[in-house]
Amino acid sequence: MAGPRRRKVWIALAVAGVLGVVTLGVAYKLRGRIKLAFYQQLYSGPQPDEIEVPDGLVAELYTGEVEGARSMALGPDGVLFVGSRGAGNVYAVVDRDGDYAVDEVHVVLQGRPQPNGVAFHDGALYVAEPERIVRLPGILSRLADPPAPEVVYETFPTGAEHQWKYLAFGPDGWLYVSVGAPCNACEPGDERYATIIRMRPDGSDLEVYARGVRNSVGFTWHPTTGELWFTDNGRDWLGDDSPPDELDHAPTAGLDFGFPSCHGRDVADPEVEGPGCASFTAPARDLQPHGAHLGLRFYDHDALGERYRGGLFIAQHGSWNRSESVGYAVVFVPMLDGRPGEPEPFATGWLREPIAWGRPVDVQPLADGSLLVSDDGSGAIYRIRRAGEQARSARASRGRSRPRALASAAR
Ligand SMILES: [Ca+2]
Numbered sequence: 001m002a003g004p005r006r007r008k009v010w011i012a013l014a015v016a017g018v019l020g021v022v023t024l025g026v027a028y029k030l031r032g033r034i035k036l037a038f039y040q041q042l043y044s045g046p047q048p049d050e051i052e053v054p055d056g057l058v059a060e061l062y063t064g065e066v067e068g069a070r071s072m073a074l075g076p077d078g079v080l081f082v083g084s085r086g087a088g089n090v091y092a093v094v095d096r097d098g099d100y101a102v103d104e105v106h107v108v109l110q111g112r113p114q115p116n117g118v119a120f121h122d123g124a125l126y127v128a129e130p131e132r133i134v135r136l137p138g139i140l141s142r143l144a145d146p147p148a149p150e151v152v153y154e155t156f157p158t159g160a161e162h163q164w165k166y167l168a169f170g171p172d173g174w175l176y177v178s179v180g181a182p183c184n185a186c187e188p189g190d191e192r193y194a195t196i197i198r199m200r201p202d203g204s205d206l207e208v209y210a211r212g213v214r215n216s217v218g219f220t221w222h223p224t225t226g227e228l229w230f231t232d233n234g235r236d237w238l239g240d241d242s243p244p245d246e247l248d249h250a251p252t253a254g255l256d257f258g259f260p261s262c263h264g265r266d267v268a269d270p271e272v273e274g275p276g277c278a279s280f281t282a283p284a285r286d287l288q289p290h291g292a293h294l295g296l297r298f299y300d301h302d303a304l305g306e307r308y309r310g311g312l313f314i315a316q317h318g319s320w321n322r323s324e325s326v327g328y329a330v331v332f333v334p335m336l337d338g339r340p341g342e343p344e345p346f347a348t349g350w351l352r353e354p355i356a357w358g359r360p361v362d363v364q365p366l367a368d369g370s371l372l373v374s375d376d377g378s379g380a381i382y383r384i385r386r387a388g389e390q391a392r393s394a395r396a397s398r399g400r401s402r403p404r405a406l407a408s409a410a411r
């Protein structure tokens with residue numbers, strides 16, 4: 001009986017060996033995907049501890065109940081409105097007692113296509129979808145039972161790309177909204193494409209404010225000059241290091257920022273003929289190519305450090321069209337005599353090769369000078385504040401004297 005038994009053992013060993021070799025081979029072939037899946041599991045959901053900030057500051061989770069969190073707008077009474085894209089929701093994130101801890105999160109609009117842009121004006125929440133702008137009147141008293149949206153404007157041209165919109169009220173009381181190009185680089189037909197347009201709060205008197213803007217998903221006004229600053233995302237497929245994203249300055253209406261024939265200061269588009277970059281308004285600052293710079297805000301506080309007062313924080317959504325990933329961070333751009341200086345990393349750590357566990361979209365300072373960062377990758381809003389500082393009453397902060405004027409308000 002010893003012979004047949006030994007033969008069986010040998011056969012079992014051989015089969016096990018073959019299976020082992022096949023398994024190892026398959027695992028080797030799929031190693032990239034296995035590693036990716038491992039990291040995706042490791043970094044699923046909000047990861048405040050992964051965010052790296054300058055010495056003396058900490059990043060903490062403000063709320064993780066905001067799937068796909070995108071653009072933010074601060075309302076009164078500790079209410080923060082947050083748009084989304086694929087999730088189809090608009091949220092109201094509420095800190096009732098001013099202790100900088102979130103007490104309630106409401107979904108005030110849901111099931112909408114890409115409701116990215118949010119703005120608050122005269123008691124109403126305004127929301128930009130690809131084809132229309134709606135408003136929810138009297139929203140603050142109806143967060144748990146929101147009113148039906150009223151249409152403000154509903155005939156935007158929509159294209160295959162860059163349909164989601166950024167929305168904000170200017171200091172002039174007009175409603176500003178971006179209308180992205182429907183393509184990577186092309187002469188779009190409708191003159192509203194590739195612009196920032198503005199209208200009255202009731203949707204009337206629409207006019208193009210800035211043109212030649214490929215895809216802006218963030219703009220803001222300087223707190224003392226009242227002038228418009230915005231980011232613009234550069235085109236794809238011109239290589240890893242070209243063209244730059246842009247930080248643009250539009251102090252007056254009617255400027256043309258060069259798209260589609262000119263990118264950055266001097267990159268002529270290889271596919272779209274134009275009169276040359278000298279004919280257009282150059283960016284105030286070229287930014288990291290493919291960084292996907294979105295929301296930006298001037299910082300008018302000392303809480304994160306005196307050196308940040310007067311500068312700009314900008315969220316980088318991060319690259320997809322580049323051989324090595326860049327962005328996935330918040331950068332700080334100092335302002336020197338009204339001109340933007342060299343951007344520097346401020347908050348990093350969302351990129352953990354081989355994955356990015358999150359993607360910053362927008363930034364929003366709070367009354368105490370802490371900084372919120374929305375992240376549509378991990379469905380969260382993070383708060384960056386000074387380490388060890390006790391939470392302070394928002395009411396007390398609001399009651400203090402107004403922030404002093406920015407030192408760098410020359411332009
Ligand atoms: Ca609270």
Ligand SMILES: [Ca+2]
Pocket residue numbers: 212232246257258259262263264283
């Ligand atoms: Ca430009």
